[in-house]
Amino acid sequence: MEFLNAIVALSNYVLIPAIAYGSQLALGALGVTLIYGILRFSNFAHGDTMAFGAMVTILFTWLFQSWGISIAPLPTALLALPFGIMGTAILLLFTDRVVYRFYRKQKAAPVILVIVSMGVMFIMNGLVRFIIGPGDQRFADGERFIIRARDFKEWSGLNEGLAFKTSQGITIVTAIIVVVVLFWFLNRTRTGKSMRAFSDNEDLALLSGINPERVVMYVWLIVAALTTIAGVLYGLDKSFKPFTYFQLLLPIFASAIVGGLGSPIGAIAGGFVIAFSEVTITYAWKKVLGYLMPDSLDPTGLVQLLSTDYKFAVSFSILIIVLLFKPTGLFKGKSV
Amino acid sequence: MSDPFLIGEAMTAGYGKGPDILHECTIAVDKGEIAVIVGPNGAGKSTAMKAVFGMLNMNGGRVLLDGEDITALSPQARVAKGMAFVPQNNNVFTSLTVEENLEMGAFLRRDDINQTMEQVYELFPILRDKRMQAAGELSGGQRQQVAVGRALMTQPQVLMLDEPTAGVSPIVMDELFDRIIEVARSGISILMVEQNARQALEIADKGYVLVQGRNRFTDTGQVLLEDPEVRRSFLGG
Numbered sequence: 305m306e307f308l309n310a311i312v313a314l315s316n317y318v319l320i321p322a323i324a325y326g327s328q329l330a331l332g333a334l335g336v337t338l339i340y341g342i343l344r345f346s347n348f349a350h351g352d353t354m355a356f357g358a359m360v361t362i363l364f365t366w367l368f369q370s371w372g373i374s375i376a377p378l379p380t381a382l383l384a385l386p387f388g389i390m391g392t393a394i395l396l397l398f399t400d401r402v403v404y405r406f407y408r409k410q411k412a413a414p415v416i417l418v419i420v421s422m423g424v425m426f427i428m429n430g431l432v433r434f435i436i437g438p439g440d441q442r443f444a445d446g447e448r449f450i451i452r453a454r455d456f457k458e459w460s461g462l463n464e465g466l467a468f469k470t471s472q473g474i475t476i477v478t479a480i481i482v483v484v485v486l487f488w489f490l491n492r493t494r495t496g497k498s499m500r501a502f503s504d505n506e507d508l509a510l511l512s513g514i515n516p517e518r519v520v521m522y523v524w525l526i527v528a529a530l531t532t533i534a535g536v537l538y539g540l541d542k543s544f545k546p547f548t549y550f551q552l553l554l555p556i557f558a559s560a561i562v563g564g565l566g567s568p569i570g571a572i573a574g575g576f577v578i579a580f581s582e583v584t585i586t587y588a589w590k591k592v593l594g595y596l597m598p599d600s601l602d603p604t605g606l607v608q609l610l611s612t613d614y615k616f617a618v619s620f621s622i623l624i625i626v627l628l629f630k631p632t633g634l635f636k637g638k639s640v
Numbered sequence: 641m642s643d644p645f646l647i648g649e650a651m652t653a654g655y656g657k658g659p660d661i662l663h664e665c666t667i668a669v670d671k672g673e674i675a676v677i678v679g680p681n682g683a684g685k686s687t688a689m690k691a692v693f694g695m696l697n698m699n700g701g702r703v704l705l706d707g708e709d710i711t712a713l714s715p716q717a718r719v720a721k722g723m724a725f726v727p728q729n730n731n732v733f734t735s736l737t738v739e740e741n742l743e744m745g746a747f748l749r750r751d752d753i754n755q756t757m758e759q760v761y762e763l764f765p766i767l768r769d770k771r772m773q774a775a776g777e778l779s780g781g782q783r784q785q786v787a788v789g790r791a792l793m794t795q796p797q798v799l800m801l802d803e804p805t806a807g808v809s810p811i812v813m814d815e816l817f818d819r820i821i822e823v824a825r826s827g828i829s830i831l832m833v834e835q836n837a838r839q840a841l842e843i844a845d846k847g848y849v850l851v852q853g854r855n856r857f858t859d860t861g862q863v864l865l866e867d868p869e870v871r872r873s874f875l876g877g
Binding site: 494497498500501503504505507508509510511512513514 | 719720727730731732733735740743790
């Protein structure tokens with residue numbers, strides 16, 4: 305019984321939140337890694353692109369809510385998601401046309417593109433705050449829980465409750481679907497293969513007649529979908545606030561680099577490595593240990609290794625360790 | 641004699657804004673023929689090839705393909721016109737499988753590519769066994785086969801090879817030359833740059849000896865091999 309209670313507590317506070325958070329990071333890191341692999345720069349505007357995508361989706365969600373359209377028990381945001389993706393795609397293609405294309409024509413060095421993307425980041429940052437404001441926005445509706453803590457307790461007779469939020473369930477299911485579709489696209493379709501070929505060897509891709517502008521366009525479209533989905537899932541799960549998306553940039557980059565920049569599988573693995581490290585290190589283990597240890601050894605303190613305020617330190621420590629010992633990341637990406 | 645199928649006529653060219661490397665250099669190849677460019681290091685062999693393929697700025701001369709002036713076309717446009725180029729280095733997609741490499745070679749084609757792929761596999765049987773393997777995991781000789789196979793997938797009329805035997809063992813080199821002759825027999829013109837001048841001239845219908853970016857000797861491969869001056873200067877006696 306003690307053991308079961310420990311497992312339930314662990315799932316409730318560590319496993320489920322970390323899997324959901326890891327899925328969100330993985331989706332974000334996939335976008336970063338695609339841009340790095342194909343457009344060859346680290347896109348600092350990624351977090352704010354997520355915020356923009358989430359914002360457009362929220363606006364459509366509110367519109368649908370005001371019209372009384374809903375797909376209860378699922379959140380209305382899912383219905384608004386395709387519109388959010390479209391809005392983000394338009395923004396990204398527009399940015400590429402007026403900003404990145406200029407530098408691409410000049411064959412600018414990657415470091416210049418990184419700085420350019422920072423400029424884009426500040427503009428998107430301002431754009432989002434200008435439209436929706438800097439504050440917290442709530443847009444989640446529909447059924448909040450798949451499993452409620454109290455129901456679980458009654459059903460199982462355990463002391464510990466297990467809560468499984470709808471947003472967490474949606475996050476995990478959506479992430480799986482997106483990843484499967486993305487890998488199918490990259491490995492099975494002609495366009496996907498041409499993108500991998502372009503990422504592998506740009507000159508040879510040109511000699512094979514692959515049109516670089518088309519590849520670039522597909523990258524932005526995919527990135528629009530990935531960022532919007534990741535942004536909306538994060539917003540549903542936590543809450544929407546532009547600044548948190550800017551902060552998300554850090555763990556997302558850490559995930560992409562830890563997994564190996566340019567490697568899609570690495571991005572997913574990196575996302576989960578970072579998410580699990582952050583959650584386990586900032587979790588207070590008192591409860592779980594209390595169930596597992598004999599009474600005489602019950603911990604008196606919280607057994608929390610690091611306050612949650614320092615959670616970003618965790619991703620950076622892992623990042624530094626990986627860069628020191630395996631600079632190309634876990635899955636042999638390109639070195640930074 | 642009618643004009644050759646592909647001719648780079650009196651080409652004067654250099655890299656970027658740098659000095660000219662080629663000086664009124666002429667390279668031509670006819671249908672189903674093998675033309676080989678040889679010469680000492682720094683003679684501009686690869687440069688001549690790149691000039692024909694439109695990879696550098698021409699300051700004089702022109703390139704004709706089947707009588708059509710293609711001097712102004714980009715390399716990609718020349719691919720669409722039926723020219724294929726195998727660079728010396730980085731000539732395969734290392735992270736893609738052999739089969740995907742071939743598919744990418746045929747990227748511009750909209751018709752069924754299976755038949756061409758079958759022909760490539762017949763030409764290089766080892767590739768059929770390794771078709772699901774990443775090209776980066778293959779040996780040097782096998783990689784060159786993938787590279788040539790990729791270029792053949794466009795069903796080109798002209799195949800240009802930049803030192804196809806660089807870094808492969810002598811046995812593999814002979815094998816590659818045999819395959820190249822086979823490709824030429826199927827009616828494809830072959831223009832190649834070679835370090836191994838003697839072996840290359842043996843299979844060449846036409847040989848070009850370049851020195852400092854100029855045509856020094858031009859004749860059939862056999863005549864060049866027998867020419868005492870060519871032998872002394874370029875073939876080591």
